[in-house]
Amino acid sequence: EAGVTQFPSHSVIEKGQTVTLRCDPISGHDNLYWYRRVMGKEIKFLLHFVKESKQDESGMPNNRFLAERTGGTYSTLKVQPAELEDSGVYFCASSQDVRGATDTQYFGPGTRLTVL
Amino acid sequence: AQSVTQLGSHVSVSEGALVLLRCNYSSSVPPYLFWYVQYPNQGLQLLLKYTTGATLVKGINGFEAEFKKSETSFHLTKPSAHMSDAAEYFCAVSKETSGSRLTFGEGTQLTVNP
Numbered sequence: 001e002a003g004v005t006q007f008p009s010h011s012v013i014e015k016g017q018t019v020t021l022r023c024d025p026i027s028g029h030d031n032l033y034w035y036r037r038v039m040g041k042e043i044k045f046l047l048h049f050v051k052e053s054k055q056d057e058s059g060m061p062n063n064r065f066l067a068e069r070t071g072g073t074y075s076t077l078k079v080q081p082a083e084l085e086d087s088g089v090y091f092c093a094s095s096q097d098v099r100g101a102t103d104t105q106y107f108g109p110g111t112r113l114t115v116l
Numbered sequence: 117a118q119s120v121t122q123l124g125s126h127v128s129v130s131e132g133a134l135v136l137l138r139c140n141y142s143s144s145v146p147p148y149l150f151w152y153v154q155y156p157n158q159g160l161q162l163l164l165k166y167t168t169g170a171t172l173v174k175g176i177n178g179f180e181a182e183f184k185k186s187e188t189s190f191h192l193t194k195p196s197a198h199m200s201d202a203a204e205y206f207c208a209v210s211k212e213t214s215g216s217r218l219t220f221g222e223g224t225q226l227t228v229n230p
Contacts, residue, residue, distance in 0.1 A: 004159060091160070093160075100216050107160035
């Protein structure tokens with residue numbers, strides 16, 4: 001069974017440009033999460049989808065970030081326009097909605113975003 | 117708000133020595149506790165988790181952790197380090213009142229010396 005995949009693995013863009021990150025969860029997982037790790041800091045929650053609906057987007061830093069999950073399958077995270085402080089590693093995770101907070105989240109390898 | 121503290125951003129041990137990675141949490145409600153490991157160029161992989169029941173939890177690759185409520189700790193141990201254990205380790209918590217989001221510590225990079 002394929003794990004969580006993320007594309008691209010690396011992205012280098014200039015300040016002001018737009019970048020779109022993609023996440024493909026494990027097949028059949030209704031829950032999809034985005035997290036971000038800024039260099040030297042902890043991994044922080046961004047948002048949570050249940051199927052195509054945003055369950056919790058309280059971690060999104062500002063309105064330059066837009067996440068979508070059309071059809072409840074893959075998800076995209078767009079940053080527009082990108083700022084220097086958006087640099088970091090963006091992780092996607094998915095889980096089956098069996099027990100909620102005790103569920104195991106399966107993580108992708110991350111997308112390393114560098115904004116110059 | 118809940119937070120997670122991992123004492124020591126870098127820990128170095130000799131092969132065959134005890135591994136001890138520390139994690140303390142603060143939470144106003146009973147948390148669920150997780151340890152994840154990240155090997156180079158891979159995603160985070162669950163080592164073990166505590167939800168309810170027995171406070172000593174055994175995970176993969178010979179790791180275990182003990183939930184100590186009185187000390188608000190969930191330290192990760194392994195009796196004998198192997199070279200393949202070199203990775204970054206993350207402690208995380210979740211709780212029912214915050215949905216299923218994970219709150220992570222800053223991570224501990226484990227180096228195993230031959």
